Amino acid sequence: MRRLLTRALVWSAALVGVLLVVGAGALLVWSAADRAASDDRHDVTTVAAVLAVTNDPDAVRGALARTAAGTEGRLAVHLPDGTTIGVGQGTGRLTSVSTVDGSRAAVEVSSPAPPGPGLPLHLTVLLLSALLALPAALLVGRRTLDPVLRALRVLADTASEIAHRDGNARIRVTGPPELTALATAINAAADRTERLLAKEREMIADVSHRLRTPLTALRLDADAIGEGPVADRIRSAVTALGHDVDRIIESLHPVSTAAATGTCDVAEVVKTRMGFWSAHAEDQGRPCEVDLPYEPTPVPLAPDALGAVVDALLENVFRHTPPRSALTVAVVRHAGWVTLAVEDGGPGVVDPERALHRGSSGGGSTGLGLDIARAAAEATGGTIHVERGRLGGARIRLRLGESDSHHEPAVPRAWRLWRGRA
Structure with missing residues (x-):
């Protein structure tokens, strides 16, 4: 019974751990992607603010160099005259912005953005936490089930004693109501068998x-x-x-x-x-x-x-x-x-x-x-x-x-007396 419960606890804890790791990992990845997209939007806004002031290529290059996407080579600006500043393959996200002279320029951000440096660390910490939580869950589960196991052991030992060694033995079980009811039923059966x-x-x-x-x-x-x-x-x-x-x-x-x-x-x-x-x-x-x-x-x-x-x-x-x-x-x-x-x-x-x-x-x-x-x-x-x-x-x-006399039983019931010769 102990091995069976241990296996059940292991499988249950492992299943819960996998579900938690998968769910939490998915949330971490989604959060990292959302944060990267937010950073890209911020970089686009920074470049758009520069274009609203000047179309000077050097100024635009300086603005790209000050952004994370530009530093990573994922940001490019397509000026109205057809000039492209930065790295762009024409397959990224294009954002149209107004320039200083009222013409339209396009800011291209290559996607997807690479994961941030903290994501692998977070995933590693999550996995290690799940691995450490597994034995802790087993320990807590075993401690919780110990009273049940002790009650089952007492129940089994006493039932064996009733059946093979001592018919007067009775079960005294404290535990879940189901085990208490089972012990009561076994005691009642033993009492009836003893009377028979x-x-x-x-x-x-x-x-x-x-x-x-x-x-x-x-x-x-x-x-x-x-x-x-x-x-x-x-x-x-x-x-x-x-x-x-x-x-x-x-x-x-x-x-x-x-x-x-x-x-x-x-x-x-x-x-x-x-x-x-x-x-x-x-x-x-x-x-x-x-x-x-x-x-x-x-x-x-x-x-x-x-x-x-x-x-x-x-x-x-x-x-x-x-x-x-x-x-x-x-x-x-x-x-x-x-x-x-x-x-x-x-x-x-x-x-x-x-x-x-x-x-x-x-x-x-x-x-x-x-x-x-x-x-x-x-x-x-x-x-x-x-x-x-x-x-x-x-x-x-x-x-x-005498019949129908309704008197109380004499106490002690089996009194013995040996008196001297009368």
Whole structure:
């Protein structure tokens, strides 16, 4: 781009210089010719003034010698008696003048007049000025275009960085409005692409995590089968499938999430999902307590999104606590908020701060479950709390904003709390 602009500046400056030199040179030549013609007229007038006084040849010769045209041999006088004084070829300009005795004489000026001594110098100065002005014009043009070139360079480098290295890079361009508009369009396209990629990764991660629920059920059923080659093959297949799902989840980059739009009743969703998990709790000898309100508990989440949250929380309980550990699930509605709490009698969460980050877990899992729950809570303007529960283990408490309650989002949105044993 720099070479292209430099060539354009060179050609433009050269064209302007040629036009200026030709135009100014023509004006100089015309001015010199006009000045020479004026000098010739002055010389003719001088000779005519002498003829008006005397026709003496010597006096006329003296007058011719005192004029520039006469000195150059371009001036002649044709007297009435046919005498010619000076140099004349009869092809110059003839001017008729009156003599002292009333007769007519002719003054001849040969043309064209030679250029004055200053014309070549003036033309040389003009040409040198044009040659010196060319690099100066290039320098000024380059300095004027430097901001545009810098803006283009930043635009190209950032676009390349977005495409090949860092999808989070954005263009900050100051320059002409056209480049600013182009940078804004590229940034908008990059933002949209990032959102689409985040959505795709999130969908894959969430779908993969939802597979953990039936896998957990299969693992529990396989444990209940007993011993034998068939049971071993089933357990091996379930374990391999679980590892594959874990690798899919771990291969995805952490991204921010947003729960699906819609409305559901928290108590109804929990009641439906506990029909599945209660059976497995019974198989493991887990005490399982469910406390649901009779009143509606609507929240702005799709039923599938909230069902995935319940499955994620309970799957963590079954995965990270020993069999026969107690389990309670409670839903409470109060002051525009619906609270979903899941407690267990296991060892608890060692690092609550780390557990709430996608892709991080202190218990050997993917760490996606609590992140799904956090995203769902924050999508309603609520919060998530990791606490020590009354059963001695972890209590995960989701505070969900009730539908149409028009309350402000809680700040901070993802507050973490780990209290001592209750």
